[in-house]
Amino acid sequence: MSSQATSSETVSGRLTIIGLGPGDARFLTLDAQEALRAAQDIIGYAPYVARVPVTPGQRRIASDNRVEIARAEEALRLAASGRRVAVVSGGDPGIFAMAAAVLEAVDNGDPAWRALDIEILPGISAMQAAAARLGAPLGHDFCVISLSDNLKPWSVIETRLELAARADFVMAFYNPASRARPQRIHDAFALLRRALPEDRLVVFAKSVGRAEEDIAITTLGRADPSVVDMSTLVLIGASGTKLVARGDAPPFVYTSRKAP
Template sequence: MSGTLYIVGLGPADERWLTLEAQQALGEAQDIIGYEPYVARVPLRDGQTRIASDNRVEIDRARDALERAQAGRVVAVVSGGDPGVFAMAAALFEAVDAGPAEWRALDIRVVPGVSAMQAAAARLGAPLGHDFCAISLSDNLKPWDVIEKRLEHAARGDFVIALYNPASRARPTRIADAFALLRRFLPGDTFVGLAKSVGREKEDLILTQLDSVDPALVDMSTLVVIGASGTRRIARENARDWVYTSRKAG
């Protein structure tokens, strides 16, 4: 008899952003599988096992989870943020699509979580209040020229843009490349928000604009928000400005 496979979003930080459904799934699971820092965030109860792995073995991790579920285990594959946003849900269904027919009969349930862009937007105010898109700057699985085309079209379409995976040790210059490209299509005073380590101890929000943003301030813990023509700042004395995108824009 096969078990159950949960694909669980842990949210961007601590348990305050963990949904009740996610808590229930984690409580039922026998095996907790995922990228090591995410697995470490899940407190273990008696009878549970942690299976941690590197960030670049998503398909192997998905196959392991599917095999365990097929063997009758209750498995939770965990992701930070929401599992369907640049995370493990797509990798797992990709493994199902290419795997044995038996995997298609498994009880697989996606448990949503608070995404990094939702958390960052909430801290800033409401920058995603009108049309927006999310683009990953990681070129591990897609060519950089594809990313460039998507950035260009998002800018020309006047979308607010949330940039995921903006910089890493292996890709330190891609965020600078992205800013340089966007300057070709957007005004220099376009709003840019750098939401760093949202919900964690070292949380920092930097409100700036496209012509003066410093790429050196961006790392993998940063969610970058690029404003649209309808994005506005509400100035406040002795407090950080609020940022929103008008619903009347466009």
């Protein structure tokens, strides 16, 4: 997606917002690989920048996870100065990641930034990677909710969880727990246990696509949310989500496309 110029002022440079996928470089799209090689500056959260294959002569600008707007503004300033800049995110940049931060900075920042050549390249999200490992848990209607209350009040998240449970969506949780927010995943499970049957399927997919990958399938009644961290993608099944036992092979999890 390239922006349309809204100013007569000419702005040089190029900004590409890239999804790195869930981990292994095999998950990178060809477009993402080419854009990373072409970039002069790689900007992003430090662990994501560290995942980018090294290209001689590139400058790497790593920063903390909570400075998204400042990071976006720095990337835009560099692109406006004529640099080829890549802003990197894990997974897909449009899902709880840097694409929204960059566009928010464009919306509220220097009007000249609107004339920049900006492209957003998709990546494989954590929920897609986890779903592929499991089978097809997202095979019917689903929703995606961030459990982080850094940018929105917890009461809003509670309302969304309640409504998603009532609507019988499969739910994928991003940002489920961190050192600063260890209690929120427990709060979410307490709410869901009041709203859903205890045999509802639950998946904890940790570090999908990396060496430490671990996927656990359990139920809402048996699930231990204390095992969840920021590298864990949590899936809550719908009434149509089923487990297919396969002997010694890992089971499949899928959600029927038929209405319950």
